[in-house]
Each structure stands twice: as structure tokens, then as C-alpha cells.
Amino acid sequence: xxxxxxxxxxxxxxxxxxxxxxxxxxxxxxxxxxxxxxxxxxxxxxxxxxxxxxxxxxxxxxxxxxxxxxxxxxxxxxxxxxxxxxxxxxxxxxxxxxxxxxxxxxxxxxxxxxxxxxxxxxxxxxxxxxxxxxxxxxxxxxxxxxxxxx
Numbered sequence: 001x002x003x004x005x006x007x008x009x010x011x012x013x014x015x016x017x018x019x020x021x022x023x024x025x026x027x028x029x030x031x032x033x034x035x036x037x038x039x040x041x042x043x044x045x046x047x048x049x050x051x052x053x054x055x056x057x058x059x060x061x062x063x064x065x066x067x068x069x070x071x072x073x074x075x076x077x078x079x080x081x082x083x084x085x086x087x088x089x090x091x092x093x094x095x096x097x098x099x100x101x102x103x104x105x106x107x108x109x110x111x112x113x114x115x116x117x118x119x120x121x122x123x124x125x126x127x128x129x130x131x132x133x134x135x136x137x138x139x140x141x142x143x144x145x146x147x148x149x150x
Contacts, residue, residue, distance in 0.1 A: 006035070008036040009149045009150055012047055014030045014143070015030075016028045016030075018138050032047050034048075036148070041069065042068060044068070045146060046064070048064070049064050065078075071113060072088045073087040073115065081099055086108075087110040088110055089110050097132070104132055106131065106132055107130075109131075110128045112128075113125075128140055
């Protein structure tokens, strides 16, 4: 497979589980395509994610960029819903969640961060607690796998 500045096309399988005070919500599973860019010891994974506005039911599409390292994952989301989250095991990161309705202070505390990164395939596993406006909101588990399509 040839690596290029245009990125390696990948198929992404993303599973997300959310629990609130021990009550687990229905898991969310998304299969999409994206591009993988290899940058030394880090990888950059880009894909688009559809977000539904709970009040209006309107769908918007956000760009998601994951900077993947051995012990850290940085997620940048841009579109109608913007934020940056840094996941590093046993660390807390504070940020602002920007929505069409205003900004909310947000924090993530990462319980587990694991990355197994390769050129043709890879896995990312995150377990983190999410706080919104200073109060516990949920415990989240995200598992992402990618595989080159060429």
C-alpha cells in the first residue's frame, strides 16, 4: 500500500457506550470511512460524524480529527458542535463545548487510554468520565477500529 500526503483511505468501526450513575444507555455503533495520515510516532485519523439536534431533529455533519499517540489521544471536533478533548490515562482535561445554543464548560477524566496503531489497521480504546458545567454527566467507553481499504 502506498502512503501519500492525501492519506490512506480507511474503514472505521466505532462503538460507544454511555452510562449515567450505573445505568447503561443503548450502545451506539457507527461504520464510516476516513483517512489515516502517518506522522512519525503519531497518527492522524480524520472522518465525518453526523450529529442530530435533539430539539429539532436536524442533522449536521462535524469533522472529527483524532491525533493518536501511544499514551494520548486528542480529539478535535469542528462544525456546529466544536470542542477539543485530550485523553491521557489518569489525567483530567478541561475544555469548552461549543454548540449552536452557547458554550458549556466541560471536563474529561480518562480512566483508560489504549492505542494499537498500525499502517494497515489499528485500535483505540478510551474509558473516561465526562463532566458538564462542573457536575458529573456520564461515564463513556469508546472503541474504534480502522482498517485500510486499499
